[in-house]
Amino acid sequence: MRPERLTDRTALEPLLKAGWTLAQDREAIEKTFRFADFRAAFGWMTSVALMAEKLDHHPEWRNVYRTVEVTLVTHSANGLTELDIRLATEMDKLAE
Numbered sequence: 672m673r674p675e676r677l678t679d680r681t682a683l684e685p686l687l688k689a690g691w692t693l694a695q696d697r698e699a700i701e702k703t704f705r706f707a708d709f710r711a712a713f714g715w716m717t718s719v720a721l722m723a724e725k726l727d728h729h730p731e732w733r734n735v736y737r738t739v740e741v742t743l744v745t746h747s748a749n750g751l752t753e754l755d756i757r758l759a760t761e762m763d764k765l766a767e
């Protein structure tokens with residue numbers, strides 16, 4: 672079963688308050704995470720990878736040393752769905 676694109680934008684509000692922004696070029700959300708060092712950054716990415724497998728929903732991301740740039744979008748929906756909200760929320764929790 673494929674999730675539907677969000678119709679209710681209020682679901683995004685908590686994430687926008689937590690530092691996520693809307694992408695310029697497509698319906699997606701982005702956030703840059705910065706960690707103490709590479710070990711912390713990659714450790715977080717490992718935890719997120721396991722969560723992504725659990726949700727069957729995967730980030731687009733780029734890591735440079737202690738920085739990880741993340742874009743979340745549901746490819747099958749070509750936009751944002753509940754799965755992006757869930758994964759973003761888990762990413763924030765794991766980064767605390």
Ligand SMILES: C[C@H](O)[C@H](O)[C@H]1CNC2=NC(N)=NC(=O)C2=N1
Pocket residue numbers: 727728729730744745746747748
């Ligand atoms: C077959 C499998 O369920 C799909 O390819 C999943 C995997 N992870 C995914 N991740 C994201 N971000 N979007 C998708 O549409 C998606 N589809």
